[in-house]
Every structure is written in C-alpha cells, then in structure tokens.
Amino acid sequence: METKNKSLTKKERMANILFKIDAVKFGVYKLSSGKASPYYIDLRVIPSFPDAFREICEFYAESITSQIGLKNFDRVAAIPLAGIPFASQIAYNLKKPFLYVRKGIRLHGRERRVEGILVSGDKVLLIDDLLTTGLTLKKAADAVRAEGGVVTEAVVFLDREEGGRQLLEKNGIKLHSLLKISEMANTLYEMGAIDEESLKTILKQVKKQ
Numbered sequence: 001m002e003t004k005n006k007s008l009t010k011k012e013r014m015a016n017i018l019f020k021i022d023a024v025k026f027g028v029y030k031l032s033s034g035k036a037s038p039y040y041i042d043l044r045v046i047p048s049f050p051d052a053f054r055e056i057c058e059f060y061a062e063s064i065t066s067q068i069g070l071k072n073f074d075r076v077a078a079i080p081l082a083g084i085p086f087a088s089q090i091a092y093n094l095k096k097p098f099l100y101v102r103k104g105i106r107l108h109g110r111e112r113r114v115e116g117i118l119v120s121g122d123k124v125l126l127i128d129d130l131l132t133t134g135l136t137l138k139k140a141a142d143a144v145r146a147e148g149g150v151v152t153e154a155v156v157f158l159d160r161e162e163g164g165r166q167l168l169e170k171n172g173i174k175l176h177s178l179l180k181i182s183e184m185a186n187t188l189y190e191m192g193a194i195d196e197e198s199l200k201t202i203l204k205q206v207k208k209q
Contacts, residue, residue, distance in 0.1 A: 010059060014157075014179050015187040017052045021045055024188070026198060033133045038201050041158060041181075043129040047085045056157065057089045059178055064094065064125070067176050068153055073125040075099055075118065075149075079140050086157070087127035099124065101140040113143040120148030131156040131177065134164030138171050158184065161206040182206055 008016065018024055018041070029040040047053045064070075078087030078100040091098035099116035118124070124144050126137055141151040151173060159165060159177035168175050185202040188194045 011179055011183055012187050012191075014056065014059060015184040016191065016193075017055065018043075018184065019188055019191075019193045021049050021052055024184075024194070026201060031132055033135060035132065035162075037205060039198075039205070041130060041160070043157060044082050046129075053085075053089075057086060057093060060086065060090045060127070060155065060157065061093045063176065063178055064090070064155055068125065068155075070094060070096075072123065073153070074122045075116075075124050077101055077114070077116075077124045077126050077140070077144060077149075079126065079128040079136055082130065083128040086129055090127060096125075099144075101126075101143050112147065114147050114149070118144070118147055118149050122149050124149040124151050126151060126154035126173075128154070128156045130158050130160065131164040131175065132160045132162050134167035134175075137164070137168060137173070141168075141171065141173055163207045 023042050023045055025040045025042060026038065027040070029037050031037050046056060073096070075097045076087055076091035076094070076099065078084040078098070080100060080103060084100055087100070088098050097117060099114055099118060102113045102115060126140055128137055131137065137154050141154070144151050153174045153176065154168060155176045157178050158181060159175065160181045165175045181202060185194070185199050189196065189199040
C-alpha cells in the first residue's frame with residue numbers, strides 16, 4: 001500500500017486523503033452561500049487528523065512558493081472560520097506575518113475587520129479551504145483593500161468549480177487551487193472509491209466555463 005501511495009501524483013494523494021478521512025459526503029446539503037448541493041466536502045475535519053493536516057499544509061506551502069513566489073506577497077490572511085487553521089500554519093511554515101479577516105466589523109476596540117498588523121501598501125495573500133461562489137473571498141478582499149492592503153491573489157485547497165474563480169477574476173484576483181472538484185471526483189472514481197453515480201452527481205454541479 002505504501003509503495004502504491006508513493007506512485008500517486010500529489011493531487012491524487014490529496015484526493016485519496018479526503019476520502020480516507022471521510023471528508024466527502026453525499027446527500028442534500030445547504031452550503032454557506034445558501035445554495036443546495038447533492039454533495040458536501042467537509043474540510044473542517046482535516047485538522048483533527050494531524051498527518052493529513054500537516055501534509056495538506058505542506059502542499060499549500062509548496063504550491064504557493066512555486067506558483068506565486070514568496071517575494072510577491074508580504075502577509076497571509078485567513079478567511080474565517082475554516083481557513084484559519086490552514087492559513088496560520090502556512091504563514092508559520094513560510095515565515096510570513098499572519099492576519100485574519102472578520103466576517104463583520106467589531107463594534108468595540110479598533111472596530112476593524114482585519115485582525116493583525118496591516119500597513120498600507122502591504123501585498124496580502126488570501127487563503128481559504130474551499131471555493132464555491134467566491135463571494136466570501138471577494139468580501140474578504142474588499143475588507144483588506146479598505147484598510148490599505150493590496151490583494152491580487154488567493155489560494156484555496158479545493159475549487160468546487162461553480163463560478164467562484166470567474167467572480168474573483170472580475171475583481172482583480174487570480175485564484176490558485178490545489179485541487180479542482182472534477183480532478184478529485186475523477187481520481188476517486190478511477191481508484192474505485194466512488195461509483196459512477198457519485199461521479200456524475202459531483203460533475204453535474206460543475207459550472208461549464
């Protein structure tokens with residue numbers, strides 16, 4: 001089994017990890033965007049599996065280093081709540097200052113949406129776990145920009161391919177995803193982890209480009 005795992009590509013390995021920790025579920029689910037979905041990817045369980053969490057955070061860090069470059073951003077900002085454990089570990093791994101964006105403005109203290117040190121002109125890399133419509137990331141980018149930060153790129157572990165990438169691009173943000181839902185579904189199907197019906201259920205949700 002170990003030899004087989006070593007022969008997997010990085011993306012196949014990530015898809016396999018999600019299946020093993022039971023992060024892929026089928027049924028009728030309401031997403032945070034309000035949309036209904038016939039499947040659900042629960043990435044919030046990942047930090048409960050230390051080996052999987054470490055490997056996924058390392059994959060994030062490797063991808064950010066190679067695809068974006070450490071010189072091209074000053075700070076890492078998390079999107080609450082699911083993005084916080086990933087982004088804080090990634091910021092630590094990359095030796096970058098860590099911020100997080102609140103969902104709403106605090107009505108006491110500094111009354112800011114961005115927690116942490118943010119200097120006007122700082123280039124901020126947004127990190128979240130999952131992308132569906134892209135609205136959450138867009139709002140976070142707006143909040144960072146309102147406080148003087150520069151946002152041009154965002155990274156997510158999994159892109160559900162339901163229009164989020166296009167929304168971000170319209171708002172001047174390039175999306176980097178470690179894994180696309182179509183890649184994950186096809187990989188799990190080829191491995192025999194999900195059946196054809198489950199594969200079709202996932203792929204039906206993908207927004208045609």
